[in-house]
Amino acid sequence: MPEHKRLALGIDLGGTAIKVGVVTHKGEIIGRGERATEVQKGAQGVIANMAAAARDAMDAAGVTVADLEGAGVGAPGICDAARGIVVRAVNLDWDNVEVAEALGKALGLPAYLDNDANCAALGEQWCGAASGSHHALMITLGTGVGGGLVLDGKIYHGFRGWSGEFGHMPAVDNGPACNCGRRGCVETVASATAMANFARREIEAGRAPYMAAKAAEQGGKVDARLVIYAAREGDAAAVGVLREVGEHLGLAMAGLVGALNPELIVVGGGGSHAGDFVLEPMRKVIREKAMPGPADVVQVVPAELGNDAGLIGAASLVWR
Ligand SMILES: [Zn+2]
Incomplete structure (x- = not known):
């Protein structure tokens, strides 16, 4: 674990699985968690699964919420990134779900959201092919x-x-x-x-x-x-x-x-x-x-x- 506290959760919300990583300020993944999305449980059920997968990742990395600066979510469909809302996601059957606020409350961390393809572009631009x-x-x-x-x-x-x-x-x-x-x-x-x-x-x-x-x-x-x-x-x-x-x-x-x-x-x-x-x-x-x-x-x-x-x-x- 790095000596200084510069860690965040990265959450990849898919139609079948939720993948979470504890990510360092240099883009390294030091712990992972994965849970089924369970779309049939509805938005609040899915958000609870995201929080559970996040706690799995924290356990795997040997860190607690106090070690983290926040959580970011890449979500499918149309997102209002500024407000942290999934406006429309066909494969989740979601309309206007306030993901960032609900997840932030569940984890006790500031949470942010953007579309999954945008997040992939940001990842490659941060520490991948477009670094x-x-x-x-x-x-x-x-x-x-x-x-x-x-x-x-x-x-x-x-x-x-x-x-x-x-x-x-x-x-x-x-x-x-x-x-x-x-x-x-x-x-x-x-x-x-x-x-x-x-x-x-x-x-x-x-x-x-x-x-x-x-x-x-x-x-x-x-x-x-x-x-x-x-x-x-x-x-x-x-x-x-x-x-x-x-x-x-x-x-x-x-x-x-x-x-x-x-x-x-x-x-x-x-x-x-x-x-x-x-x-x-x-x-x-x-x-x-x-x-x-x-x-x-x-x-x-x-x-x-x-x-x-x-x-x-x-x-x-x-x-x-
Ligand atoms: Zn088309």
């Missing part, structure tokens, strides 16, 4: 595509807290249906889900015999992991699928590069395990399509903190 940068965009390739904007050193929230929805920028005219109700959003062509969908398309067209054989070995299941594995094994069809995803991402981000002049674009989430198979085509399209100038200086880099980015960034809310 020290004041102008970084974070994009997360998972089931969907999330994002966060660090502009002038701070998270940019937008008018009502909806900023950073890179996954729902229009990418393809009349493209696949998106969960948001539109068609052809970035996440329909550039998420981990899209990698699997493109691979399935290639398999069905008879153009991907290697991936078809690998899928048959796992009961026909085609997922991003399989595509990435096949690409690493040198399968041209898999490399092509990942290139397609990277090119869509590059085009989507090219507009933002001109508009915002970021120093870094940090790519995280499960889909980022594709590494340069996605990042190289992404860089190429940005170099070719984004405005000269900002296109020449921006760097596209993989995230470094993995699943801990949100938790670490949430803890940093205490010191911001």
